[in-house]
Amino acid sequence: MLRIRLNTQELDRLKAEAERRELSMSEVIRDYIKRMPKPKKGSDGLLDEVQTPAMVE
Numbered sequence: 001m002l003r004i005r006l007n008t009q010e011l012d013r014l015k016a017e018a019e020r021r022e023l024s025m026s027e028v029i030r031d032y033i034k035r036m037p038k039p040k041k042g043s044d045g046l047l048d049e050v051q052t053p054a055m056v057e
Helices: 008-021 025-035
Strands: none
Touching: 008 025
């Protein structure tokens, strides 16, 4: 289990998205995590940093 702190605006956005999709707020968050890029393992067996388009310049 994970507890997170959201400000009022973030919580309102999450609630609105959950209502729009007819899901719980937890399901919305889990769906988002499932769509995140999977980290790659390096040759040393450790996880390398995942680069997203916003990080590449």
